[in-house]
Amino acid sequence: MFQYSKAMLLNLVLVSFVLLSSIRDGSAGITSSFVRPQWPGVDIPVDHEVFAVPKGYNAPQQVHITQGDYDGKAVIVSWVTPDEPGTRHVQYGTSKDKFKTSAEGTVANYTFYNYKSGYIHHCLIEGLEYKTKYYYRIGSGDSARDFWFETPPKVGPDTPYKFGIIGDLGQTFNSLSTLEHYLESGGEAVLYVGDLSYSDEHDYKDMGLRWDTWGRFAERSAAYQPWMWNVGNHEVEFLPEVGEVEPFKNYLYRYTTPYSASKSTSPLWYAVRRASAHIIVLSSYSPFVKYTPQYIWLKEELARVDRKKTPWLIVLVHKPLYSSNVAHYMEGEAMRSVFETWFVQYKVDVIFAGHVHAYERSYRYSNIDYNITGGRRYPIPDKSAPIYITIGDGGNLEGLASSYLDPQPEYSAFREASYGHATLEIKNRTHAIYHWYRNDDGKKVPADSLVLHNQYWGSNGRKQNEVIDEVVNVK
Numbered sequence: 001m002f003q004y005s006k007a008m009l010l011n012l013v014l015v016s017f018v019l020l021s022s023i024r025d026g027s028a029g030i031t032s033s034f035v036r037p038q039w040p041g042v043d044i045p046v047d048h049e050v051f052a053v054p055k056g057y058n059a060p061q062q063v064h065i066t067q068g069d070y071d072g073k074a075v076i077v078s079w080v081t082p083d084e085p086g087t088r089h090v091q092y093g094t095s096k097d098k099f100k101t102s103a104e105g106t107v108a109n110y111t112f113y114n115y116k117s118g119y120i121h122h123c124l125i126e127g128l129e130y131k132t133k134y135y136y137r138i139g140s141g142d143s144a145r146d147f148w149f150e151t152p153p154k155v156g157p158d159t160p161y162k163f164g165i166i167g168d169l170g171q172t173f174n175s176l177s178t179l180e181h182y183l184e185s186g187g188e189a190v191l192y193v194g195d196l197s198y199s200d201e202h203d204y205k206d207m208g209l210r211w212d213t214w215g216r217f218a219e220r221s222a223a224y225q226p227w228m229w230n231v232g233n234h235e236v237e238f239l240p241e242v243g244e245v246e247p248f249k250n251y252l253y254r255y256t257t258p259y260s261a262s263k264s265t266s267p268l269w270y271a272v273r274r275a276s277a278h279i280i281v282l283s284s285y286s287p288f289v290k291y292t293p294q295y296i297w298l299k300e301e302l303a304r305v306d307r308k309k310t311p312w313l314i315v316l317v318h319k320p321l322y323s324s325n326v327a328h329y330m331e332g333e334a335m336r337s338v339f340e341t342w343f344v345q346y347k348v349d350v351i352f353a354g355h356v357h358a359y360e361r362s363y364r365y366s367n368i369d370y371n372i373t374g375g376r377r378y379p380i381p382d383k384s385a386p387i388y389i390t391i392g393d394g395g396n397l398e399g400l401a402s403s404y405l406d407p408q409p410e411y412s413a414f415r416e417a418s419y420g421h422a423t424l425e426i427k428n429r430t431h432a433i434y435h436w437y438r439n440d441d442g443k444k445v446p447a448d449s450l451v452l453h454n455q456y457w458g459s460n461g462r463k464q465n466e467v468i469d470e471v472v473n474v475k
């Protein structure tokens with residue numbers, strides 16, 4: 001008789017687990033049975049302490065930073081002063097209370113319907129050292145406020161870095177839960193996938209006000225680490241009925257991106273390199289078909305990607321290209337048909353999207369052989385394809401999108417209508433650890449986890465049938 005030792009049995013279980021977890025085996029996906037509480041989908045009242053206005057005359061508020069250049073040696077600091085423009089300077093330095101240097105920014109205000117904005121500042125700080133903690137001060141006198149940020153390590157292939165991914169956040173108590181969980185995650189920068197304040201869900205007269213409250217809400221993270229911004233449909237705010245016909249007006253005055261550093265001609269689409277990642281941000285709500293500026297730019301930017309410097313190629317876009325949720329079904333299909341061939345050709349590692357207020361992760365599938373006169377009509381397993389992750393589950397007032405197509409499509413690996421956020425922890429040029437955390441579990445319990453094998457370095461020498469990515473903890 002065979003006598004299995006405990007160690008042999010453990011090995012057997014582990015090998016079976018990895019084989020069963022293979023991403024390219026086409027195994028059925030999981031629709032989570034987790035039952036989450038249905039919290040009310042209303043915004044936190046304007047006078048709640050979470051939106052507290054900082055004390056002092058003309059004190060800077062709504063402070064947020066974003067990367068200011070292509071490679072992470074610059075930061076853009078943005079803030080709002082309510083009463084008058086005040087100083088345009090940011091004082092900064094590497095020791096607390098010793099601000100040896102200052103930079104001067106710009107200031108502007110605007111009107112939206114019957115709302116008049118505060119004075120919105122943007123200040124570019126350049127020539128920073130890599131991997132350094134900087135302290136900065138904005139405002140003046142008794143109203144001055146101090147913050148800090150850390151610059152990323154120099155761009156390089158084996159530079160570890162931990163990104164957070166948040167989408168469709170809004171300003172409800174669920175949004176607050178998401179943000180508080182993210183603050184405990186150890187993430188160093190946020191990849192934001194669009195739909196910020198949901199101010200357009202309010203009366204015209206309150207829309208500007210709700211941009212202000214969201215700015216104060218997000219400050220607890222965004223003043224201390226860069227958020228890479230991306231637009232969603234709630235940023236469009238095209239309202240001819242009240243004379244507001246300039247799309248993205250509130251958003252563009254308040255949020256900025258380093259678009260010219262990546263040769264983009266619009267703040268709505270751009271790229272940055274940070275540590276070992278090349279991050280491409282696309283606009284779902286700007287023209288993207290052949291001959292348009294975004295199309296031409298993306299073609300050129302993909303050609304600039306150097307996987308020997310930045311092994312990890314990540315795309316952010318608001319509308320998901322693969323989603324099996326009933327909500328917004330196939331809204332991303334036009335962009336998929338235009339860009340998917342490039343995403344496979346360039347072996348994009350992962351594409352994060354929002355828009356659908358739920359969570360979903362795909363296997364590596366593509367649908368690039370289809371054309372209207374024939375060919376293969378269905379998505380097929382494709383080891384060169386990205387993983388598509390929908391993470392529009394930040395917690396806004398519209399609530400969850402809990403209806404999924406049934407049966408679950410083959411490309412869909414895991415889906416669940418809960419609120420949460422994710423982290424992508426890059427270890428080196430070959431491996432990264434991905435976690436999705438549902439709010440209900442607290443920070444320590446990932447509800448979907450994956451070891452990602454880099455699509456460029458991880459696939460070199462990959463054998464047929466070799467595991468591409470491993471699910472490490474799916475409940």
Ligand SMILES: [Fe+2]
Pocket residue numbers: 168195232233234318354355356
């Ligand atoms: Fe959206």
